[in-house]
Amino acid sequence: MRRHLLSVDDVSREDIERILGRAESFAEVSGREIKKVPTLRGRTVINLFYEASTRTSSSFELAAKRLSADLVSVKSSGSSVEKGESLKDTVQTLSAYDPAAIVIRSPHAGAAALVARWTPASVINAGDGKHEHPTQALLDLYTLRRRVGSLEGLSVWIVGDVLHSRVARSGILAFTRMGCDVTVCGPPTLIPRGIESLGCEVRYTLDGLGEADVVYALRMQHERMKGNFVPSLREYAAQYQIDGRRLGAAQLLMHPGPVNRGVELSAEVIDSPQALITEQVESGVVVRMAVLYELLAGRGAPAAVPAPDETIAPQPA
Numbered sequence: 606m607r608r609h610l611l612s613v614d615d616v617s618r619e620d621i622e623r624i625l626g627r628a629e630s631f632a633e634v635s636g637r638e639i640k641k642v643p644t645l646r647g648r649t650v651i652n653l654f655y656e657a658s659t660r661t662s663s664s665f666e667l668a669a670k671r672l673s674a675d676l677v678s679v680k681s682s683g684s685s686v687e688k689g690e691s692l693k694d695t696v697q698t699l700s701a702y703d704p705a706a707i708v709i710r711s712p713h714a715g716a717a718a719l720v721a722r723w724t725p726a727s728v729i730n731a732g733d734g735k736h737e738h739p740t741q742a743l744l745d746l747y748t749l750r751r752r753v754g755s756l757e758g759l760s761v762w763i764v765g766d767v768l769h770s771r772v773a774r775s776g777i778l779a780f781t782r783m784g785c786d787v788t789v790c791g792p793p794t795l796i797p798r799g800i801e802s803l804g805c806e807v808r809y810t811l812d813g814l815g816e817a818d819v820v821y822a823l824r825m826q827h828e829r830m831k832g833n834f835v836p837s838l839r840e841y842a843a844q845y846q847i848d849g850r851r852l853g854a855a856q857l858l859m860h861p862g863p864v865n866r867g868v869e870l871s872a873e874v875i876d877s878p879q880a881l882i883t884e885q886v887e888s889g890v891v892v893r894m895a896v897l898y899e900l901l902a903g904r905g906a907p908a909a910v911p912a913p914d915e916t917i918a919p920q921p922a
Contacts, residue, residue, distance in 0.1 A: 606899050609728045611717045613739045613778035620899075621783065625747050627895035628888070634671070635891060644902055645674035648705040652678040653695070653720075654731070655711045660862055661731050661741070664889035665708050668897055671890070677702070692716065693723055700724040705901050709733070727900045738771040741861055742779035744892040748884045749819060752857065757784035760816055763805075764845060765823030765869050768795045768834070772861045773823060777803045788817070791845060794834045810844070814851060821859045822847050822869045842868050849873045857881055 606620045616624070634640060650669040654662050662678070669676045679699065690698075692711070699707065700723070707724060709717050710731040717730035732738040750756055761780050767773045767789045777800075780787045787805040789796060796807055814820065825841065835841040848871035852858060858870075858880045866872055874880060 608900065609717075609721045609730075610739055610896060610900065611721060611728065611730045612737050613742055613775050613782065615739070616743075618782050621743065621746065621779070624743055624892065624895045624899055625750060627898055628747050628891040631671075631891040631894045631898075641671050641673050643673045644898060645669070645672040645705065648674050648901065649702060650674045650676050650897065651699050651702070651704045651707045651726075652676065652731075653699065653707055653709045654679070655681045655692075655709075655716075656732065658710055658731070660886055660889055661710065661738075664886075665729075665731065665893050667890045668893035672894055672897055674705070674897070677704070692719065696720050696723045700726060706897060729896060729900070732771050734771065735769050735774075736771050737775045738861075739775050739779075740889075740893055740896055741772050742775035743896065744885060744888040745776060745821075745859060745861075746779055746783060747892050748881050748888045749857070749859070751884070751888075752881060753818075756780070759785045759818045760788070761785045761819045761821060762788045762790055762808075762814060762817040763821045763823065764790045764811070764814075764847065766795045766825050766834075767791050767800065767823065768797050770823050774803070776821065777805045781805065788813075790814070791823075792835055792841070811851060815853055815856075817856060819857045819859060820847055820852060823861070824863065824865055825868060838868055845869070846871060847874055849877075852877070852879060854879075859885060862886065 607615045609615065634642060652662060652665055666676055666678060704726045706727045706729060707720060708729045708731050709720050711733050714734035714736035716733045717728055721728040730737060730739055763773050763776060773789065777787050781804040788808055789800060789805050790808040790811060793809055801807055846869060852874050856879060858874055860870060860882050862882065864870055864875060866875065875882065
């Protein structure tokens with residue numbers, strides 16, 4: 606595995622298998638009374654978030670703390686960013702604290718790659734604009750594999766605002782890498798040109814949704830939209846909402862959150878047994894623990910996760 610995780614392209618199928626296996630071990634740790642392991646004791650992880658986040662920021666914070674790392678969380682609101690400090694100056698300032706890793710979320714595509722050029726720390730992309738969100742894709746793989754076992758040959762439909770979704774891009778790359786057949790579906794205005802080059806099929810209606818094993822719904826991302834991409838939310842919901850009529854009894858439902866109830870999903874399917882949405886949130890902590898572990902402890906680390914009273918000397922990244 607490379608020193609940074611900026612894109613799903615940074616991880617091979619072998620890397621993904623190792624991360625998912627490591628996450629399984631950390632799931633066992635999460636069931637202990639003492640949930641910490643000492644792997645990253647004495648090392649510092651910085652969460653640098655320029656966009657609002659609940660699931661990603663909190664799960665990275667928990668992941669770092671459960672690995673016994675020292676954690677610094679910086680949000681643009683309340684920091685020197687509000688005074689006009691540039692991303693580069695912020696990163697160079699934080700790098701003076703000798704962090705082992707910087708987790709960065711930014712509204713700008715390519716921001717994580719820039720940060721990786723400006724710091725000796727390992728950099729994890731927690732979402733950069735419309736570009737990618739690799740740890741979301743990894744936790745989705747982990748969640749789905751726990752439910753169904755092998756991912757090889759599964760049909761996954763990603764439905765909704767694909768154009769503005771970093772989750773969709775990372776998901777296509779990750780699902781296809783693990784042997785899934787991926788279809789993206791949405792209004793023509795919300796499907797990016799050339800998306801087929803990532804290895805997926807494109808549909809513009811939900812005709813054929815019944816062939817999917819997994820339906821992955823996306824949120825309408827109004828904060829990234831400039832202009833009107835659909836006539837109205839009511840019309841969008843009429844054509845593309847996943848509800849009890851459209852979701853088959855044998856199909857699984859996923860969503861990266863937050864959910865716009867009544868838009869991309871109806872309340873009945875959100876609360877149905879097929880929905881893996883809560884499991885996706887739960888998976889976030891152990892998968893992000895596994896990513897930090899792999900980047901900072903390296904391949905030389907033992908396969909088993911240490912007990913709380915054991916120590917592992919972390920190896921240089």
